[in-house]
Amino acid sequence: MKKLRAGLALTTAALLVLSACSNANNGGNGGTNANAGGGASGTGNVQASGATKEPEETPDPFGKYAETLELSVIYDRNPESEKSFIPGSTYESNWTNDFWLDKLNIKPVVKWSAPSGDQFNQKYNLMFASNDLPDVFILKSTDNKQSARSMLKRLVDADMVEDLTDVYAKYASDEVKEYYQTFENKALDYAAFDGKMYGLPSQGDTYANVQILWVRQDWLDKLGLQPPKTVDDLVAVAKSFKEKDPDGNGKADTIGLAMQNQFMDPSFTDAVSIFNAYNSFPKNWVKDGDGKVVWGGIQEETKKPLQVLADMYKEGLLDSEFALKDGNKEAELITSGKAGMQIGSWWNGSYPLTFNIDNDPKADWKAYTLTTDNTLHAVMDFPTNQFLVVKKGFENPEAAVKILNFATKSSHSGYQETVDRRNELDTQYGRDKVDAPTIIPNFGIAYLDTTLRSVKLFEDIFAGKAKVDDLTVGERQIFEGSLQPNHDNPRKDPGKYKDYINWMSALSAIAHSTLDIKWNAFNGSTPTYDAKMGSLMDKQLTAFTKIIMGKEPIDYFDAFVKEWKAQGGDQITQEVNDAVAKEGS
Incomplete structure (x- = not known):
């Protein structure tokens, strides 16, 4: 069933995985005003702190470094997923690494990688015991015996990760802040201890x-x-x-x-x-x-x-x-x-x-x-189960925030380069082929009702209240691929009919319900x-x-x-x- 479920019609949430090239949407432009929209300092628990180093540059959420910043990272390698990489694409050398270099002048350097499962988990847990951390990494549970938040607390108590309170407030884009604010900044508070925020939390599309x-x-x-x-x-x-x-x-x-x-x-x-x-x-x-x-x-x-x-x-x-x-x-x-x-x-x-x-x-x-x-x-489950963290002493902790800004914009709002790249891959290799992931694979932020927002937009288009141009690239693939061709006669294409009722019946029913969600x-x-x-x-x-x-x-x-x-x-x-x-x- 896991394989079956993974192969179902793409939800908007699935299209929001923060890989700069493999899933790119087009649309509006997120703002760059670092002071707009509140941020960590505007939450109930997180307070401003001077614990992190003050960058010399004027805060710019999308600012490119004058000199190349090498950033050590790690990878949980999935041999099955690697079969989908385009020829010549590796964790060390790929189009998305070039994207980061072009946009931010950040060069990811692989500190280590290991196959998914026991090998990765063992090496991942050993790096905490030896305090040999990469500059930026995703903190996640590997054994279900402790939550990612419990792990974060241990790293905070051991003084192994940076306080990101100030750099988030200064560098987070309007778009990133908006996603967190739609959940009343609860995800940010989940990353905080004693009023200081020590990680950038994931936030999943949950309500569907x-x-x-x-x-x-x-x-x-x-x-x-x-x-x-x-x-x-x-x-x-x-x-x-x-x-x-x-x-x-x-x-x-x-x-x-x-x-x-x-x-x-x-x-x-x-x-x-x-x-x-x-x-x-x-x-x-x-x-x-x-x-x-x-x-x-x-x-x-x-x-x-x-x-x-x-x-x-x-x-x-x-x-x-x-x-x-x-x-x-x-x-x-x-x-x-x-x-x-x-x-x-x-x-x-x-x-x-x-x-x-x-x-x-x-x-x-x-x-x-x-x-x-x-x-x-x-x-x-609470929509946060991972944190993007920075090791203690790394001189550019704001780099993690900038990476999240760019990745979020790429996946949600779009860069023409990533749209063109996806079209290029489709033409040359088909949609099954992707570039290797980079820096923060399988980490993202979304509205808790992302999918439900999409289905309401589909309904508005059918009702003449919205236009196809209002859709993101990911939404448009769903709409034009499965929904629009079958709208007048949903059973015309039996293969796509199942997608149609998944969206226009099931998700629509949820979207128009009053939800009482307990965590x-x-x-x-x-x-x-x-x-x-x-x-x-x-x-x-x-x-x-x-x-x-x-x-x-x-x-x-x-x-x-x-x-x-x-x-x-x-x-x-x-x-x-x-x-x-x-x-x-």
């Missing part, structure tokens, strides 16, 4: 990843039903889909909702939207009303969705064998036309729904959101977490499955909670809260 409900619209139309908006509506529609022969074959062989055995994991054929509708987040750490971090799976809010699913199972609205089927196996009910609804992700038009559409040309899937009080509830409060690990959380999660899945299948009453949930707490859960919770407090979040 909420779970949604996909429904056979042709079945709704045949039975004269309205699209479900709430969980109660979903149950009513599921009952009609089971009892009223929506496929018209005269047999009682359909079910309402396809649901797999890992129903708490967001992907497809899950039940996440039902839990979330009741403010239940059973596989996440969330903060309660008192600010304490708690495990969602043991909260009282989780009982109601379990009762709903138990009632649905009892009435035959779910697959009677769901506990034995993984997502791909359960999806066969969709492929064969036996299930009328499934909860999943915006990209499910590409999988698994497309196979049902291939088998049944009349199958018409549309996406809707399950809401409570007209609000779509969800929990997501996963903890992504690391603790000693007891490592030792016991796996078995506790297995215990949770077993208990919830028994309740849904009627093997245990709903009150069994209370017994499960007591066992969870006694068998290590309370200790894990304490350790998690201690870790969060130590991290300073």
